[in-house]
Amino acid sequence: MQLMKFNPTKSFFTELQAGQGHPLVIAGPCSAETEEQVMQTAAALKQQNVHLFRAGIWKPRTRPGSFEGVGSKGLAWLNRVKRELGMRVAIEVATARHVEEALKQEIDVLWIGARTTVNPFAVQEIADALQGVNVPVMVKNPVNPDLALWIGAIERMYHAGVTDLAAIHRGFSSYQKSKYRNVPVWQIPIELKARYQSLPMIVDPSHIGGKRDLIFPVSQKALDLGYDGMMIETHLTPDKALSDAEQQVTPDALKAILAKLQVRKTNYDDAELVNRAEELRLQIDAADHDIIAALGRRMALVEQIGEYKKLNNVQVLQLERWKEIFRSRGEWAEDAGLNHAFIEELYKLIHVESIRKQTQILDGDR
Secondary structure (H helix, E strand, C coil): CCCCCCCHHHCHHHHHCCCCCCCEEEEECCECCCHHHHHHHHHHHHCCCCCEEECECCCCCCCCCCCCCCCCHHHHHHHHHHHHHCCEEEEEECCHHHHHHHHHCCCCEEEECHHHHCCHHHHHHHHHHCCCCCCCEEEECCCCCCHHHHHHHHHHHHHCCCCCEEEEECCECCCCCCCCCCECCCHHHHHHHHHCCCCCEEECHHHHHCCHHHHHHHHHHHHHCCCCEEEEEECCCHHHCCCCHHHCECHHHHHHHHHHCCCCCCCCCCHHHHHHHHHHHHHHHHHHHHHHHHHHHHHHHHHHHHHHHHHCCCCCCCHHHHHHHHHHHHHHHHHCCCCHHHHHHHHHHHHHHHHHHHHHHHCCCC
16 A cells, blocks of 8 residues: 655644754653643743653553553643743644543644554554544554554554654664663664655654663764654653653753754765765675675575485574574674674574575475
């Protein structure tokens, strides 16, 4: 199914930052805790020309008993931010009732969270509640690294008549140890952006990093990849926050982060640089051709080993060989100045494909 064709010249999100020369900035506390906290935080962020003030009203928590948000009464606080400070406001919605209550309080922008995106029934319920309503919607990636689910949630919003859409990349859950709270898996949002180039892409470095010292590097990485903006959780006293304390920053810290960020040019603006870049790209194409040819030769050898194993009734998986490949290839990578972890991941894919080919041969299904 073909996704909608976005028109960035008419997008709510692109118009928010039009002519400002810096990325879209969405900031505010993880959770609205008190009316005073909301107003004071919003006032501090208004001085920094933040485009959208965000605050969690309903908080989906993993286990009961933790702070799950102040609920509907917090909507009136955000409405006050609109009226008294003239700021646009955004909240997360997870049910049709959330949508209805948010619209009654004239909330400007809604977003669908990662725990909701993973459930097409819940997404459709929200889409049905938005039928005929002209409100911008941001869709966070699902908890697990599933591009189809992310696209499906965006499509459901579009088919409900929502045309002002943006995607939020907040990282993905992983069973592996990582310095991130939610690993970025950058190739998934890159693929989304490649398919739908005009879809505004916003990074959520707070949820990706899980720690405030990772907010700047994650934000800069996203800008380097052409993202349109960032959503950063900001709290007056982060260490006392009722939710996600470690990943929130003060308004002053946010100001320092934004001041350090560099926005790159979208392309080369000099003919000589364009020509040089094209020369390097041609060399990269040639190198890729060599890599693929080498992989073809390797897989031909793998098939020969598969035939030999079949002839001698030997099982496919040889654990010692598996261990030897990852040990030696990592060492070769370091000798060549390559990242050890990158080569390890690459050879996991190569070895899985090798096992698949050999299994087909042993099963007689070539």
